[in-house]
Amino acid sequence: MMVVFVGAVAVGIAAVPGLRRLVVVATERRPAVWPVTAVAVGAALLIAWRATGVLHAAALAPVAASGIAAGWIDAYERRLPDALILPLYPVVGALLIAAGDTDRMLRAALLAAAAIGLFGLGCAAGQMGFGDVKLAGLLALVLAWSDWRTAAVALAATAAVGGGQAAAVLALGRRDFPYGPAILAGAAAALAFGPLGT
Numbered sequence: 001m002m003v004v005f006v007g008a009v010a011v012g013i014a015a016v017p018g019l020r021r022l023v024v025v026a027t028e029r030r031p032a033v034w035p036v037t038a039v040a041v042g043a044a045l046l047i048a049w050r051a052t053g054v055l056h057a058a059a060l061a062p063v064a065a066s067g068i069a070a071g072w073i074d075a076y077e078r079r080l081p082d083a084l085i086l087p088l089y090p091v092v093g094a095l096l097i098a099a100g101d102t103d104r105m106l107r108a109a110l111l112a113a114a115a116i117g118l119f120g121l122g123c124a125a126g127q128m129g130f131g132d133v134k135l136a137g138l139l140a141l142v143l144a145w146s147d148w149r150t151a152a153v154a155l156a157a158t159a160a161v162g163g164g165q166a167a168a169v170l171a172l173g174r175r176d177f178p179y180g181p182a183i184l185a186g187a188a189a190a191l192a193f194g195p196l197g198t
Contacts, residue, residue: 011044015065018065019040023072044061050191078176114140115136160186
């Protein structure tokens, strides 16, 4: 198991230049090396620890990498690029199909649709952008892979993080803030603490 974790650290570190480059191309701003490294390594270790199998890890890895870059872009420019989110829907879907478990596929698809519907209501109410809706659906798809409760934990954690973020922003006299990082933090918390199945 130690070899897996060492490998995860190596993969996380190796991904940093590419992640930073994605942010630069999208925003012309270069995030500092150490925060991106910490998040990338943390995500890689989390996947190594909590993925329920090779296919689940293969689904989580590109979603995590895309999420890291998208989160920084959202923080800088209040947008979540479609190019980083939409192509991963068929990737995760294909991996779910490859897993060959009909119950798993249905659960993931239904919870992704529910997340899109729920966040879509928030978007229609002007509380978040459509990029947040697409990100929430993708994360629900990959988190519901093994247990519906993991996706529920992600929703609760997202609400808690986003609520705290909103309170802090309002206290500073501002109204606009990116919601993508809260969604991603909620997903990471669910992956870490949610009741993943086998």
